Amino acid sequence: MNANTSRQHPAEWDQEAQLLAQTARDLPTGRHEFQRERLMAQIHEQIQREERKEREEHTAATAAPGKARRFRLPRPAITLPAMAVALSAVVVAGMVTSGGGEGVRESGVATGPALTTDLGTATTKGVPQLIDQISLAAAESDHPTVKPGQYIYIESVAADTFLKTVDDKTSLASHKLHRRQIWQSPDGVKGWLIDPAVNDSPEGETLSLPDEQGNTPKADLGGPSYDYLAKLTTDPDALLAKIYKETKGQGNSPDQQAFATIGDLLSESYPPPELYSALFEAAARIPGVVVVDDAVDAAGRHGVAVARLDEMSGQREEWIFDRKTHVYLGERSVQVKQLKGEEALIKPGTVTFTMAIKNRAVVDGMKQTPSQAG
Numbered sequence: 001m002n003a004n005t006s007r008q009h010p011a012e013w014d015q016e017a018q019l020l021a022q023t024a025r026d027l028p029t030g031r032h033e034f035q036r037e038r039l040m041a042q043i044h045e046q047i048q049r050e051e052r053k054e055r056e057e058h059t060a061a062t063a064a065p066g067k068a069r070r071f072r073l074p075r076p077a078i079t080l081p082a083m084a085v086a087l088s089a090v091v092v093a094g095m096v097t098s099g100g101g102e103g104v105r106e107s108g109v110a111t112g113p114a115l116t117t118d119l120g121t122a123t124t125k126g127v128p129q130l131i132d133q134i135s136l137a138a139a140e141s142d143h144p145t146v147k148p149g150q151y152i153y154i155e156s157v158a159a160d161t162f163l164k165t166v167d168d169k170t171s172l173a174s175h176k177l178h179r180r181q182i183w184q185s186p187d188g189v190k191g192w193l194i195d196p197a198v199n200d201s202p203e204g205e206t207l208s209l210p211d212e213q214g215n216t217p218k219a220d221l222g223g224p225s226y227d228y229l230a231k232l233t234t235d236p237d238a239l240l241a242k243i244y245k246e247t248k249g250q251g252n253s254p255d256q257q258a259f260a261t262i263g264d265l266l267s268e269s270y271p272p273p274e275l276y277s278a279l280f281e282a283a284a285r286i287p288g289v290v291v292v293d294d295a296v297d298a299a300g301r302h303g304v305a306v307a308r309l310d311e312m313s314g315q316r317e318e319w320i321f322d323r324k325t326h327v328y329l330g331e332r333s334v335q336v337k338q339l340k341g342e343e344a345l346i347k348p349g350t351v352t353f354t355m356a357i358k359n360r361a362v363v364d365g366m367k368q369t370p371s372q373a374g
Contacts, residue, residue, distance in 0.1 A: 180195040
């Protein structure tokens with residue numbers, strides 16, 4: 001996963017960063033939104049750092065023009081200039097690297113030992129019945145309509161496990177459980193994020209559009225707004241067909257990418273109740289979906305999971321629900337198959353990502369929490 005690359009001009013980095021911004025949306029399981037935001041923030045920081053170093057290192061570079069310079073980025077492991085190729089090859093947790101003063105610093109989240117769990121028993125028996133119960137619970141849940149000027153507030157806790165390389169020695173580590181808060185306007189144009197894994201500032205950072213390049217991306221399945229979701233079909237067959245069509249060529253397989261896309265819509269968006277129910281019914285139609293008898297979310301809550309194994313990465317993506325109420329609790333990705341090479345450090349039972357929803361509500365102002373509402 002490590003590679004040496006020659007020095008590039010900052011202008012070339014800007015072009016590749018823009019390419020990466022689009023390619024990162026195509027990441028398979030492993031938690032696309034978390035990784036994409038964190039990765040882009042770190043790339044931006046690295047570009048700024050390298051630009052500041054440009055003048056200081058000019059003399060040394062001139063003295064040794066033929067010497068290749070090591071350049072590493074954190075999760076997922078990506079080297080320039082082959083960003084798109086490296087992204088498509090990422091199948092497990094990413095890599096944080098350091099050494100020689102040239103690595104990107106880690107985030108503001110404390111690190112600890114690898115996260116592990118019992119694999120639990122996975123079976124296809126009872127999948128339709130469980131999803132029917134989940135779908136019914138979703139349709140009956142309290143789900144206020146989001147009005148113009150309001151914001152969708154989602155609070156969660158998350159942690160992940162990754163390969164960490166220090167002075168060319170690789171080991172398995174984790175970012176400890178941390179709080180994440182996000183606000184999004186119904187049209188997706190305004191937003192705010194507080195997450196120490198993405199930005200060290202306790203104040204967080206804006207997600208409002210347009211971005212730094214002046215772009216206002218159109219909402220889609222990979223970056224949906226509430227308004228976008230409200231217009232989607234609620235027919236499960238038509239919905240699944242749309243998901244397969246719009247995610248064609250993404251992920252490790254069409255079925256796994258469809259499952260992952262639905263999982264992302266469940267975790268950090270706010271589908272209207274009819275769509276919420278339809279998403280579960282669509283998931284039941286994806287081949288390879290199983291039930292895991294016992295799964296634990298990031299908050300330590302036990303539940304039953306709807307899951308699917310990614311045969312290429314060996315990771316099982318699990319959506320965790322309360323065993324009695326069938327309310328969605330969170331999700332996690334668990335390594336099930338033994339890998340080869342450097343990734344062999346990620347043993348079966350390793351939790352590569354875990355997340356738990358703590359609060360999901362509609363509020364009247366940016367950075368307002370439900371407890372602050374009048």
